[in-house]
Amino acid sequence: MLRCAVLACLLTFVLVPSAHAAIGDELIPYVDASDDVHVGTPSRHAVTVRFGPRAAKLYRSLRGGPYSSGCIAERRRGTSSGGHNELPRKRSRVTIAVTPGADVCFVATAARASDGGCINPRTVRDRECVRFVVALSDRGRAIVDEIKRTFEIGGLFFEDEVPFAELQQILGGDLVTLATPDALPPPGTVGVFDDGNVRVVAALLADGTRWFARRDGGVYSTNVPRLFGDRDTLTLF
Structure with a gap:
């Protein structure tokens, strides 16, 4: 059952207690400008995410392989999937296809043996792990907070x-x-x-x-x- 998988992820990601982050902060890979990850202004169909020098380690874990992406637009009560694209090998911009009015987006790549545990983007049958989540609006940041608390509880x-x-x-x-x-x-x-x-x-x-x-x-x-x-x-x- 997926609830067991969620607990397994909690225990996998938070093996060392941290005074700086809640459980869900360790579990959901949310990134923003404080991580040197910068979200551009969304167009009608896409948004670009730029990785600065301090985000080089995160990008190295992604580069050179296929990825899928998706977004949620709360006001439209819908989600979108951007299909599969190829990540540039050099640290660069990543393009995410968006639903108009999107609040939150994610990028996922294929699960690896070294992952230990991860959050699946859609169903437990997906053999993908969410690598990062970005917010496109203030409501998006609130949604990320709600997602973290939901997985904790x-x-x-x-x-x-x-x-x-x-x-x-x-x-x-x-x-x-x-x-x-x-x-x-x-x-x-x-x-x-x-x-x-x-x-x-x-x-x-x-x-x-x-x-x-x-x-x-x-x-x-x-x-x-x-x-x-x-x-x-x-x-x-």
């Missing part, structure tokens, strides 16, 4: 066979115990409450909104939009 809530103490040993201070089911976790952390009957996993969005998944006995509830339906099809877009 979905990945940890639906896999309760791993003891909390073991998870916390791996994830460190990024995973905290909630004193009550409705408690707020500190920003940048994922909070867990579990008394054997009630189980809650919660995290805060950048704007302070508390997102959660909760089980009271056999009753499941959540305010995370992408966890309303089939949790086994949780993908990036």
